[in-house]
Amino acid sequence: MAYVLRRLALVPPTLLGITLLTFALLHLAPGDPADVALAGEGQVQVDPAALARFRAAYLLDQPLWRQLLHYLGPFDLSASGHPWFGGTGERPWGGLLVGDLKSEIHRPHVRVADELARRLGVTVPLAAAALLLAYLVALPLGILAALRRGQAFDRAAGALVLALYCVPVFWGALLLQLAFGAGGLDWLPVVGLGDEGAPLGERLARSILPVVCLAYGSLAYLSRQMRAGLLEQLSADYVRAARARGLPERLVVGRHALRNALLPIATLLAGVLPALIGGSVIVETVFDLPGVGRYAYEGLQQRDYFIVLATTTLGGLATCLGMLASDLLAAAVDPRIRHG
Amino acid sequence: MKRSSLCLLALAGLALAGLGLRLASGRAAAGAGGATRPQEPADERLGPGPEPVDRWHPRGKEPVTPAYGGTLRVHIESLPPSLNGMLLNSQNARNMLFELHATLVGRDWESWEIGPELAERFEVADTLVLKDGTRRHGQVSEEEGKVLLTEPGLAAPAVLAREDVERIERGTVITFHLRPGVRWHDGHPFDAEDVLFTWRIGANPAVRCDWTRPYLEKIVRAEAPDPLTVRFTLAEQYFYSFPFFADTFCILPRHLYDLRDPDHPRHDPAASDEACARAINENPHNTEWVGLGPYRLTRYSSAGVEAERFEGYWDPADSGYVDRIVWRHVAGDEAAFQALLNDELDFTLRIGSDQYFGPAMQQEAFTRRNCKGYFYLGNFNYVPWNLRRPILADLRVRKALAHAMDMEAFVETVAHGLAVLPTGPQCYFGPSYDHGVKRLAYDPGRARELFGEAGWLDRDGDGVLDKDGQPFQIEMLVLSGNTSAEVFARMLQESLAKVGARLVLTPVDSATYFRRLNERDFDCGQSGWTVDATENDPMQLWHSRSAGPGGSNHAGVMDPKVDALIERGQRELDDDRRHALWRELHRYLHEEVQPYLYREAPPRKFALNLAVRGVQFFKVSPGYALRRWYFPAGTPGTRPTRAK
Numbered sequence: 001m002a003y004v005l006r007r008l009a010l011v012p013p014t015l016l017g018i019t020l021l022t023f024a025l026l027h028l029a030p031g032d033p034a035d036v037a038l039a040g041e042g043q044v045q046v047d048p049a050a051l052a053r054f055r056a057a058y059l060l061d062q063p064l065w066r067q068l069l070h071y072l073g074p075f076d077l078s079a080s081g082h083p084w085f086g087g088t089g090e091r092p093w094g095g096l097l098v099g100d101l102k103s104e105i106h107r108p109h110v111r112v113a114d115e116l117a118r119r120l121g122v123t124v125p126l127a128a129a130a131l132l133l134a135y136l137v138a139l140p141l142g143i144l145a146a147l148r149r150g151q152a153f154d155r156a157a158g159a160l161v162l163a164l165y166c167v168p169v170f171w172g173a174l175l176l177q178l179a180f181g182a183g184g185l186d187w188l189p190v191v192g193l194g195d196e197g198a199p200l201g202e203r204l205a206r207s208i209l210p211v212v213c214l215a216y217g218s219l220a221y222l223s224r225q226m227r228a229g230l231l232e233q234l235s236a237d238y239v240r241a242a243r244a245r246g247l248p249e250r251l252v253v254g255r256h257a258l259r260n261a262l263l264p265i266a267t268l269l270a271g272v273l274p275a276l277i278g279g280s281v282i283v284e285t286v287f288d289l290p291g292v293g294r295y296a297y298e299g300l301q302q303r304d305y306f307i308v309l310a311t312t313t314l315g316g317l318a319t320c321l322g323m324l325a326s327d328l329l330a331a332a333v334d335p336r337i338r339h340g
Numbered sequence: 341m342k343r344s345s346l347c348l349l350a351l352a353g354l355a356l357a358g359l360g361l362r363l364a365s366g367r368a369a370a371g372a373g374g375a376t377r378p379q380e381p382a383d384e385r386l387g388p389g390p391e392p393v394d395r396w397h398p399r400g401k402e403p404v405t406p407a408y409g410g411t412l413r414v415h416i417e418s419l420p421p422s423l424n425g426m427l428l429n430s431q432n433a434r435n436m437l438f439e440l441h442a443t444l445v446g447r448d449w450e451s452w453e454i455g456p457e458l459a460e461r462f463e464v465a466d467t468l469v470l471k472d473g474t475r476r477h478g479q480v481s482e483e484e485g486k487v488l489l490t491e492p493g494l495a496a497p498a499v500l501a502r503e504d505v506e507r508i509e510r511g512t513v514i515t516f517h518l519r520p521g522v523r524w525h526d527g528h529p530f531d532a533e534d535v536l537f538t539w540r541i542g543a544n545p546a547v548r549c550d551w552t553r554p555y556l557e558k559i560v561r562a563e564a565p566d567p568l569t570v571r572f573t574l575a576e577q578y579f580y581s582f583p584f585f586a587d588t589f590c591i592l593p594r595h596l597y598d599l600r601d602p603d604h605p606r607h608d609p610a611a612s613d614e615a616c617a618r619a620i621n622e623n624p625h626n627t628e629w630v631g632l633g634p635y636r637l638t639r640y641s642s643a644g645v646e647a648e649r650f651e652g653y654w655d656p657a658d659s660g661y662v663d664r665i666v667w668r669h670v671a672g673d674e675a676a677f678q679a680l681l682n683d684e685l686d687f688t689l690r691i692g693s694d695q696y697f698g699p700a701m702q703q704e705a706f707t708r709r710n711c712k713g714y715f716y717l718g719n720f721n722y723v724p725w726n727l728r729r730p731i732l733a734d735l736r737v738r739k740a741l742a743h744a745m746d747m748e749a750f751v752e753t754v755a756h757g758l759a760v761l762p763t764g765p766q767c768y769f770g771p772s773y774d775h776g777v778k779r780l781a782y783d784p785g786r787a788r789e790l791f792g793e794a795g796w797l798d799r800d801g802d803g804v805l806d807k808d809g810q811p812f813q814i815e816m817l818v819l820s821g822n823t824s825a826e827v828f829a830r831m832l833q834e835s836l837a838k839v840g841a842r843l844v845l846t847p848v849d850s851a852t853y854f855r856r857l858n859e860r861d862f863d864c865g866q867s868g869w870t871v872d873a874t875e876n877d878p879m880q881l882w883h884s885r886s887a888g889p890g891g892s893n894h895a896g897v898m899d900p901k902v903d904a905l906i907e908r909g910q911r912e913l914d915d916d917r918r919h920a921l922w923r924e925l926h927r928y929l930h931e932e933v934q935p936y937l938y939r940e941a942p943p944r945k946f947a948l949n950l951a952v953r954g955v956q957f958f959k960v961s962p963g964y965a966l967r968r969w970y971f972p973a974g975t976p977g978t979r980p981t982r983a984k
Contacts, residue, residue, distance in 0.1 A: 035855045
């Protein structure tokens with residue numbers, strides 16, 4: 001319990017670091033939300049006074065430290081913010097520390113947290129399904145490849161997963177669309193998740209290709225790790241000893257080698273989870289899914305600092321939790337870690 | 341063991357073979373598609389007139405019976421963050437508002453005339469500015485050194501001596517008589533207070549109506565003599581005063597936007613201006629739009645915007661055929677095309693030239709359910725030269741740059757020849773465009789001559805023109821990801837290299853591009869304008885007052901003759917005389933200024949579901965009227981129309 005608490009205590013400083021880094025990168029990049037909001041379509045005359053008003057409303061005309069403090073909270077530093085900082089006191093509190101992710105800059109009536117929650121409803125089930133699919137396929141594939149080391153199956157599996165690993169997600173997604181959409185085999189819908197009231201079967205059908213796309217990169221990675229881990233265990237002394245004692249091969253592999261080989265696979269969860277969230281940016285854009293990934297992409301396009309900060313913070317949180325889950329999982333499967 | 345290995349290999353082999361076959365067939369089809377140019381209809385008509393129905397439908401000449409019902413699914417590539425037309429100038433939002441909202445007066449799509457809409461009638465009167473400073477309003481006429489003023493409600497005109505009159509401001513008092521019984525989509529009655537409130541938001545600097553504020557500020561007074569009458573008084577005569585109410589003025593429901601309105605859910609008679617502004621800027625109805633149009637918004641989400649037919653629409657004869665319109669947000673053009681193939685979209689305008697002429701739109705998967713076509717709207721692309729830069733300040737240099745580029749070859753390359761090449765800023769198909777102005781022909785020899793006349797010669801023999809020891813080198817900002825801009829930039833770079841001029845290409849993102857343009861920190865770039873087919877006020881683009889930071893006179897034209905022509909045109913209320921002034925301006929800019937190198941004016945290319953009929957395209961925005969589209973009788977889910 002103390003270990004979990006110690007690890008949880010590391011999450012806030014990690015998130016703070018991610019926020020600081022993202023904040024710095026956003027401000028180093030040329031252009032700001034005002035440029036996009038007032039000249040985005042390039043059709044309008046940009047009134048310098050309007051530009052100044054816009055920048056003032058979002059503190060873009062303020063020093064960076066003040067903008068950062070405004071985002072972090074707990075004091076709202078805007079004109080209607082806390083009186084200690086020259087505000088009217090209408091909205092004294094705000095910022096990340098009080099769980100306020102601000103409002104979208106281009107749709108000021110939309111709270112980023114609310115929109116993020118809506119988008120998570122799309123991204124999380126897809127990521128979970130992709131994770132499950134990747135592990136379900138990768139583990140048997142890796143185990144079989146290890147047990148058939150050097151044989152045709154091992155070589156074929158190696159070539160296949162290497163090929164999959166090399167296929168960029170956006171290209172793979174487009175190929176899958178072409179192959180299974182109306183222009184190809186016409187087996188599956190290839191765009192969107194359907195209407196809100198669409199039957200479950202339709203929504204599942206629409207999820208197949210995005211889930212496959214999200215999973216196949218991890219699948220290659222996981223299966224190779226599984227194979228390598230099992231091979232390492234199979235060559236260990238304790239396996240040789242078990243075989244020498246006359247244990248059946250099924251038990252040698254299943255009870256001894258495999259359990260130890262699963263340890264690094266469990267820890268890989270930490271890397272896979274944020275990769276799925278990251279991969280969702282491309283997959284959600286190609287398959288037109290209104291999830292967190294596309295939200296992050298739209299936020300970047302519009303230079304909406306609050307959307308980008310919120311989505312990167314969420315990605316950071318997913319990474320922290322993934323690492324924590326990995327450690328706990330590692331402790332569960334390895335008594336040495338549990339007692340260590 | 342062997343069987344499983346073989347299975348895996350076989351699967352991988354099949355997958356690769358399938359892909360290979362597909363790519364091979366794609367290439368073959370691409371070759372075929374590239375070789376044959378499709379038959380296109382005859383020349384586009386210039387000016388207003390009737391537009392054919394179902395022109396692009398392969399069975400468009402066969403009569404069909406319209407029916408009510410069905411859902412029309414229209415692609416949008418980006419979701420406007422707001423539908424409030426007073427706050428945001430967004431093409432997609434305008435296209436939606438066209439069905440979700442109504443204006444005081446409306447433009448006929450074919451005749452381009454402005455006629456009644458929410459206002460069942462209107463009157464336009466004049467202002468008489470007397471030498472003692474007083475202003476009197478009414479119908480003004482002049483005869484034999486006298487000025488006759490017929491004020492509202494008075495039968496006999498007042499007679500004034502000409503010498504007592506400072507000036508006459510024509511068309512400066514506009515009175516709208518609103519239709520009775522019109523209701524907002526939430527059932528609240530629409531009246532003059534809504535119109536007045538919409539005008540008043542311009543006076544609150546905290547309201548983010550920056551793009552409409554300059555127009556609102558031209559109105560010095562607004563009043564509502566009764567709940568169904570609104571009168572606007574303008575400071576001075578301006579040709580766009582009246583069209584503003586048709587094209588731009590987006591009436592807001594006061595009961596949902598004005599905190600001081602007793603019917604507002606959070607009514608606060610003492611609300612501060614800041615609070616009122618927030619209630620507008622951050623109003624949830626900016627997306628959950630409540631309007632006055634034939635379609636009522638039912639859902640706004642990241643997936644798009646959905647609307648259903650509003651049975652309470654004030655004009656049942658023009659209330660639309662389909663029951664629902666879904667503007668579906670699909671960010672990627674390829675994904676949108678796949679959705680179209682999959683029968684999940686009925687209409688998309690995101691069709692590129694390569695796609696239009698390529699195999700994708702010739703395959704059976706496309707043609708069995710869809711047709712393609714194009715229509716011209718007033719949009720064109722151009723290269724602005726920054727005249728403030730000494731290297732570009734000489735007219736001969738700008739003409740040389742124009743002569744150096746083979747624009748026909750460019751249009752053939754990127755648009756397969758399907759585009760017109762404009763020479764001026766007004767819409768190519770409108771009455772303000774001078775078709776007598778001819779492009780500067782592709783002539784590298786003439787380009788070299790002009791460079792030479794301007795003092796740019798290759799003195800050191802390094803292949804690059806130089807002057808005072810400096811090479812001729814300019815930078816072009818190129819929007820990353822814009823394929824046609826990238827192709828054009830490379831072609832221009834090669835063309836200029838042939839005449840000894842060096843063009844450095846700098847890829848930038850859109851925010852940086854517009855910032856540098858607005859800060860005048862550029863030599864040249866590539867931009868696009870969407871202009872109305874009817875006419876456009878050139879003030880924004882060419883007047884010296886718009887040349888300062890933030891103004892749209894990016895080129896930096898500061899020419900007294902240009903300013904004078906614009907100012908005369910702005911005050912000219914006679915359409916024919918004003919169009920003639922705009923044509924004169926067009927010719928003068930072409931011959932004496934050359935602020936832009938005009939690229940192409942491409943048509944909007946579309947793909948459309950064959951099940952949709954009644955389709956017309958217009959040259960006035962938004963180019964089509966979804967309310968006229970229908971699914972023919974007999975289509976599942978439709979029902980017969982009532983007698984119309």
